[in-house]
Amino acid sequence: MNLLYCLRHAETVHAKKLAVIDGETRYTYAEFGVRSRQGASFLLGTCGLQRGERVAALLLNRAEYLESYFACHVAGLPIVPLNIRWGIEDFVFSLNDSETSAIVVDERFAPLIPALRERCPSIRHFLFAGDGPTPAGASSFAEGLAQAGPLLDIVEPDADDVAGLFYTSGTTGGPKAAMLTHANLYANAVHVMMDAIPRVDVYLHAAPMFHLADVTNLYQTTFRGTTHVFQRAFDPEGFMQCVQGHCANAAVLVPTMVNMLVNHPKFDDYDLTSLQVVLYGASPMPLALLDVAMRKLPNCGFIQGYGMTETSPIITVLTIEDHRTKWPVDKANPLLSAGRPVMGVEVRIVDDFDRDVPLGQPGEILARGANRMKGYWRRDTVNAEVLRGGWMHTGDMGAMDELGFVYVMDRKKDMIKPGGENVFSPEVEAMIMTHPAVLETAVIGVPDEKWGEAIRAVVVVRPGMELSDSELIRYCRERMTHFKCPTSVVFLDALPKGGTGKVLKTALRVK
């Protein structure tokens, strides 16, 4: 199977349904199919690209982003969706690393064209797919598409052909691109359609379309003939306007966005009753926030997805039904878990020698299924390591309970082992955060002659407040098992963070 199946199915079964509404633009799935083949014809014919060459996309959310995905798929050109939050150095690195031949930009990113032209010699075509006039040195994507006849001699992609290169954030060494094949992305779309994400009429692209969280929905909604609507970039009031204006039924939000939404002063001014599904991920939703969100959006089902770019991305899901279940209070609350393996993906929890650990015991989370990436682009050594035995080694530590719920505990490399004990840094961080003087913290392991490794808390103190290392250590030892408590504290003005806001613990360790 490949991603053209999604498109052809929609053309056959949903020919007359609206595929896209974006401002004045609206067209059916029959027309979407034609536009995708025109886009492919433009890229291969007019631009002269050869199958297999890379086409980057650097766009806010819009119809042309969706068209770029499918035009590339039809043409057999791997797409390279770039993180819109990156800076110029990251763009240059990834465009050169992927040896990209063409890039599609909108008005937000068009000003970067001169710099990219100078620093990325492999780029032969700058395609403009934004609002306003086409900038100098770029060709109009819309005009190119309109002038190209639909591609007639379509080469059916192999399931194993790379459909996209998706760069992962730099928290584990330098950025690298996961090669996701047609089969990978197709499989993930299929997995989430089986009892995980219900079918809806209108899907709002609110999360950025370069990110796998949105890409998941891009394919499953196309397959199902759902209408795509777009918010250029998330802000809470704009989101409410989009939902109300389009009667949108589903969107992806991270917990921070949910927080901004349900606590927005104008929340009650908007009619959000069309919202049936909110998908969230990246982190479990704090229970208090989830409770508020479920009360304020009583028609809406919440779904948590856990996964990573390398698994296209979904590994586990906490379903709408799971969210609505009243769980026993004498056990771990599944609402604090990442859910259970999605249908089609197998999960194991293993020790350092890839041996299964007993249920309930922590270990590294492994996943396999047709959604597992082909590998990182040009990183054969890393691939042999992370894909050994056919399983994706997520680098996440977690445990599975007897009902199949997976509790994610820590990044494996962030786990600390003082004297052979396992300490998960988020647990210690959560304790330290309860201290009123702490604004932010990150807990890391440092070499220790006696214990092998010792726990260090890196702390940012709230403005105007004071805190000493001995006071914080004592605070922890009064409240937590002693081996989990920090033995040293470092105070900083701010924590180093990566492009997506994650704390870069690697940078802390070398300080």
Place this chain on the structure above:
Amino acid sequence: MNLLYCLRHAETVHAKKLAVIDGETRYTYAEFGVRSRQGASFLLGTCGLQRGERVAALLLNRAEYLESYFACHVAGLPIVPLNIRWGIEDFVFSLNDSETSAIVVDERFAPLIPALRERCPSIRHFLFAGDGPTPAGASSFAEGLAQAGPLLDIVEPDADDVAGLFYTSGTTGGPKAAMLTHANLYANAVHVMMDAIPRVDVYLHAAPMFHLADVTNLYQTTFRGTTHVFQRAFDPEGFMQCVQGHCANAAVLVPTMVNMLVNHPKFDDYDLTSLQVVLYGASPMPLALLDVAMRKLPNCGFIQGYGMTETSPIITVLTIEDHRTKWPVDKANPLLSAGRPVMGVEVRIVDDFDRDVPLGQPGEILARGANRMKGYWRRDTVNAEVLRGGWMHTGDMGAMDELGFVYVMDRKKDMIKPGGENVFSPEVEAMIMTHPAVLETAVIGVPDEKWGEAIRAVVVVRPGMELSDSELIRYCRERMTHFKCPTSVVFLDALPKGGTGKVLKTALRVK
């Protein structure tokens, strides 16, 4: 992917749910997993079968049938489910054709053991999985399973390994077995879970478990952790007792069974409100019957599936939503169609040269997808023909409308071409059946010097009534386009029929 994924997913996510209720027998999915590995151990270890050897099943519906499927899958032994309506000659043919090494029978079929032992030399093991004492010359499946430790060194099947040989009815030449692989059956289960068949708690095996219509549900329900309950063989009152007794939510019925059910004198004596899904197939439901059924089972959704053994089996589905839609009356009624392509299967309608015909025009229905059989067992010449270009040539004539609904018209070889026109025999048969003196009819083509082919009606007259050929021909010509009318009539006492009740037109043509 392979079918062990379904089992392992259920073991992980639904460990504590009941997998099976059959009389006094009931066990969870965790136990089902163990029993499947014990069954595999029994077959490979105790019986000494080698991976790849065939194991036939000749059973009414029961828990042991489900266990036989999964024990074979775990062991790497293709299962050969036999049609319970066949006679001894068909059993002997298929067992010898498949060179089966072991056969599982119940008390209904145990009396055949001596004959099969004599006539099927490849069978080394007769396994008894029925009620009552184990007959002489057979081993107890239950005891063998109980004594075997779970298989430990499971060889993971390749997706392309044959999971089962499914014999197709003999209406197209002699019977032959479709080789369905792990990937084929897994794909079909996945396809129907995407927006076609909803998840339910309790599934009733009422249709025979050798048949793909039930096999579809056997895998998707296992994957989803649905509880399996069993009716040994369909009768309408027994069905109502099972539904009421188990609060069953879903079952497969053919239109005849639905008719027997909703017109049963005791229909109102039973509580069938648990029934959420009735799947039907083999033929479209007559609209009047569908109307009665939907009124009498107002909580229940109806789903029609069209397909064939060779496509594992689903090609198109008429969904619950399609059944509930009020369709415009100025066009063909989609309720008379076979529905639209299921997600994951592509359908084409082509002429004799495999070229696409325009929408609305009749042609042969082709299908492809991961559900398409590997081929017929040891029929390389036929395989090259029916699978040419990678598409399954269904041999069915049909047309697709602009909404993607597929109308099945006739078997291609039953279509008649008088003077170059296309006549679909079911249309003529339906007209003839309106004559009050006609009990049964089959319309075939016979060689004709002038027109190439002429239309002949083979008719069984109702007892006590009279009908002449000229009267019937005149009756037709008053009501139907002349080129569609029979030019000759043959009267028979009964129509020759195959094992599943289909009229054998091949036998009529040689008369």
